[in-house]
Amino acid sequence: MVLVDVGPGLQSLNKDMAPGSLASDWLTIRRPAISFDFPSLVENAGLAFLIECRAVDGLVLRGQVLHDPEQGVLFFLGGPQVANFSEMRALGLGLRDLPPHDSMGDMLVLLETKQAALVDAQNLAEKLTMKRKWFQALIAASSDIVGVIDRSGCVEYVSPGIEKLRGMTSEALVGESFIDWLHEEDAAALRAVLNNENWGPNARHHQLVRLQDCHGVDHTLDVSLRNMADHKYVGGIVINLSDVTDRLELRHQLLQVQRLDTLGQLAGGIAHDFNNLLFVIISYAALLKDAAEPESRDWEDLDEILQAANDASGLTSQMLTFSRKQEVELSTLSFRSVVDEMMDMLVRLVGEKYKLSARTEGSISLVSGDEAQLRQVLINVVVNAKDAMPEGGEIEIELADVEIEEERLDCLGSLVPPGNYVVCTVIDSGAGMSREVLERAFEPFYTTKGRGKGTGLGLATVYGMVAEHRGAIFVDTELGRGTRFSFWLPRSNSAPSGEAKAPSAFVPNLETERILVVDDSEAILKVVDRVLGQRGYEMHTASLPSAALEVVQGEPVDLMLVDILMPEMNGMQLVEKAHALNPEIKVLMMTGYSTAGILEQVTEANLPVLWKPFTPETLIARVRGVLDGDVDQTPG
C-alpha cells in the first residue's frame, strides 16, 4: 500500500512523509489486531483504529478508516491519541493539531478545566474549614456564651462556654429549653418577651438573669437577645450570655469600700475636733490638778475629769485608726511571738467558758507592723469570736505563711497584690454572720451586741489597722456555722528591729526662750500659752498664719509651735515663709491626725511633730527638746 495523499498536519510534522512512499514505512496498526493489508482494512472500516505514526516519535493516531470503492482508496481520518496537554506538548503538538471535528480537543479542555475546578473546590473547602475552626476557636476562647434559640426558648446552638455552667457538652444541650435553666422570675420575664408577637425581626432585649450551675452555685448572667429568625443563615434568636456574678460582687464591694472611706473621713474629722477639745480639757484639768491640794476633794474630782478625758481620748484614737489617720510605728517583728506572748492575756480576757488555742503551720515569717496595733487587732477579733458564742465554745488561732501568685480581692474589695503573707485566722463555732451583717461589720458604731454592750468600733479599728499595714481581711462566715476571720500581713524581708529607745526624761527648768504658737483654735492657743507661760517662756500667739508672720517680722522668736492644718496656708507653707524672715527659728509642728501630702513634707523637712491630744508634760518636754536640738519626730 502506497500513500496517495498526506494531510497538512502530518506533513508539517515530518516533510518526508510524502505521497508515493510506502504506508508500512510510516504506519503500524496497533488496534484492531489485523494485518496491515488493503482487504483487512476494508473489512474493518468503521472500527476505531489506533495507528502508530513514525512521522513523530511516540505519536499514535486515533481515527477511522473509510473505503472509497470507486477510487479504490482508503481514507484515514483521525488525530493524536493523547491523555492531556502535556503529552501533546511533548510530541510538539498544539491545539491547532487537533482536528476541529475531533472531540479529543474538547476532552482535553474538559480535563484541564475540571482539574482546575477541583483544585479550586479543594482550596475553597480548606478556606471554609479554616474559617470555621477560626470562629470555633474564637467562640471557645470568649468568656461570653453565644447561642441560638427558637421562639419557645429551645436551644438550637450554644457555644462550648456553657459546659462549665451546665456540666454537659454544648451538643448535648441542643433541644433543651434555655428558659428552664433560669430562676423562675427571670424565666417568666424572658418568656413574656419571646411570646410577644410584636417582638419582631431585629428586635433586641436585655436582661439580668439568675441561674444555678451544675454544682449548685448561683450565677448572675447578663443576657442579650436579638431576633434574627428572618436571617437567612441564622434563622433563630441569638443569645449572648455574659457571667457578671464577679463584676456585680466587685461593684458591691467597691461601694462598701467607698462607704467605709466616707465614714472614715467623717470619723477622722470628728475625732480631730474632739482631740482639740480634749486637749484643752486635759490641759486645764492638769493645770488645776497641779494647783490643787493633793488628795483633796478638788484634786480627786480633777483626777476623775482627767481619767474620763483620757478614756475619751482612747475612743478618738480608735476612730482615727479606723479612718487610717493615726500614725503607725512600723518595725520588723515576729507575729508568732506576739501571739505567744498574748495567749495568757487572751485566755484571761475570754474567760473560763471558752477554750482558746493557737496553732502554727510551719515556720512563720516576720512582718512589718506596729506591734501595739497588731495586738489590738488580735484582741478585737478574739473578743468578737467570744461574743459570737455567748454560751462559751472553742476559739482557735491559726498562723500560717501563705504565698499568692495572682492578685485577688479581699472581703472588702481591696486588691491584694501577689506575694508572701503571714495569715492569722481566728476561728469560732458561733452564730456566724449573715451577708447583710458582714457587709456592715466594718462600719464604725455598727454593732449587733445590743445597746451599751459594744462601741461598734472593734472591727472598724481592725479594718483601719490592717489597711494601714497594707494587709487584707478575709471572712468566711455562715449563719449558725461560725466564722473564720483571717487578716493577712505582708511578709517582711528585713531583720527584726531592736528594742525601742526609751523616751528621754523630762527635766523641769525655768525657761527664758521666746515662743510663738500658731493655731486656728483659740482654745488651744490659750492653753498652750498658759502651760508654757507658766514655765517661764515669753509667749506670743497667732490664730492666723498672716498674724504669725507679723510677729516673726517684729519680734525675736526662738521656736514656733505650728498647727499643720490652718486657714490661709498650711503649717509647712507658714514655716517656709517664717524661715525666709528668720532662718534661726526652731519649729515644732502640731497635728491631730496625719494629712496625706503635708505630713510627708513635714517628714521630708525633718521637722518634729507633736500629736494631739497631748498632756502639759508632753508639751513641755517636746518644746524643751526641740529648743535643745532634739528633732525626734516620734509622736508625743
Add this chain to the structure above:
Amino acid sequence: MYGLVNQAVQGMVIAGFGEDIWERIKRDAGVDLDAFVSMESYDDSITYSLVQAGSAVLDMSPEDILRAFGEYWVLVTAAEGYPELMQAAGSTLPEFLGNLDQLHTRVLMTFPELRPPSFNCKEVRPGELCVKYMSERVGLAPMVVGLLEGLGKHFNTQVEVTVVEVAEGPVAATEFRVLYGVAESPA
C-alpha cells in the same frame, strides 16, 4: 459570568490592595458572598457592581480597572489556573490569538452557560495584527486591551494596542490594531 471571573477580580484586588479593601468593595457592591465557586455561574450584575464599587474605593476609572483585570486574567488566572491550556493554545501571540475562538468553543463543553466573546485575528503584515472583538456584553473593550497587553507579557513580546473602530449595537464590536515585537519608539 462564571465564578472564575469574580474570583479573578477578588484575587487582583487582594493582591494589589489587601483583604480589607476587598471586603469594603464587596460590601459597597452589595455582594453578600464569602467566596465564589469557579464553575458556578453568577449574574453579570455582580461583576459589574464589583467593578463599579472598586472604581469608587480605589479611585480608579472603571476602564482602568477593566484593563488591569484583563492583564491579571492572562498573567495570573489563566497562567496559573490553566497553564497547559495556555501553552497548547499557542506559542506565539498571533498563534494564540488565532486559536482563541477555537479554544472558547471547546471550553463551552465545560462551561455550558459561557457566553464567550469572539476574536478574529488577521496578520496584516509582519508585526501587525488586526483583532476584531465581538461580545454580547457591552463595555468590556478596555478589558481586551489589558488581555492583549497581558498576552504580550506572557509571550515576552512588546505590544502596542490601538482601538481602531468601535461599533455600537446589540453586540459590542471593537477593532484593535496590535503592533507586537516592536521596538520602543524614540521619544
